[in-house]
Amino acid sequence: MHAWPASEVPALPGEGRDLRIHDTATGGRVTLVPGPVARLYVCGITPYDATHMGHAATYNAFDLVQRVWLDTKRQVHYVQNVTDIDDPLLERAAANGEDWEALAERETVLFREDMTALRLLPPRQYVGAVESIPKIVPLVERLRDAGAAYELDGDIYFSVASDAHFGEVSGLDAEAMRLLSAERGGDPDRPGKKNPVDPMLWMAARPGEPSWDGASLGPGRPGWHIECVAIALEYFGMGFDVQGGGSDLIFPHHEMGASHAQALTGEHPFAKTYVHAGMVALHGEKMSKSKGNLVFVSALRREGVDPAAIRLALLSHHYRADWEWTDDVLAEAVERLGRWRAAVSRPDGPSADALLAEVREALADDLDAPAALAAVDRWAAAQAADGGTDEGAPGLVSRTVDALLGVAL
Known part of the structure; x- marks a missing residue:
């Protein structure tokens, strides 16, 4: 599977500082000090509806991580998956009366187009679950043969008891895990499971549903969490720098993925x-495909909204914050984009050296994009009020905003 084209990242004078970011597993901030190549895995979409604002906000956050790393003169190895086989995809295809593969392909194409329009840097590997099945099957067999997995009516489940570090990613208690498992694709009430939250590794073939050769597992298809483990281990191995996604993936997806990998390898941690x-x-409730309360990037683009304004709307909120999309949020972003473009269109302006330092400092401080935007706002206001005589300033501001915030002025 191929990703989308990369936009050029302008070079800036000097270099940024190491990123200090909130780590879910420890509950505090850590300074990321990768090697010469920083390794990032971000969980991708299940392609039965393409990019809504919740998706866009998540991928925008990890685009900032990449840009901060690039500004420290590191290379970035970014991997993202596509869950192109899963119950929600099959259910939507059935409801629409269309082939599930055609639905997945169409929505994946639209997602790529949205990512290109928003100028989000692409992953080096963009990998589907279906193409990963030959790598997934041996991992499930290894877990089963090691006693870390068990069979239940033909399905194969992972035993969370097999990983001594289970629970360290989310920090949740057993009851909270059980409730979230039921809400997010698990089956905690299924009789015969060793632990209610044990997740499925391999689902035996169901009548009328697609299935693949599972070797000794029998025909079937993979569970959700093992998909990302197989891909991450293939390209990174254990101990890569950042595992990322929306906060709704903390449990069960990232918790289970970590335990799968740790049980497979005997190493810890899966991700640093x-x-x-x-x-x-939207309207007081989390944007959700199941609720249908979605604002799509593609719909806004069709309405003629500049993708740079969409991106500024996303950047106006801290990446860890829960927030609400409104018409006012977009209108403010459109107005800000106009002010910034007017400011950099002049032949000279106030010095931008301090601005570059402020934007770098803000982003290195847990990706504080709102503070970075405020710094550019101050420069634009000074430009509008008094101007300046630095002929290189407008160009440096444009390159700073492009390289570090991904917004083309």
């Missing part, structure tokens, strides 16, 4: 740092 973006609401 777990970073999660907040949820975006």
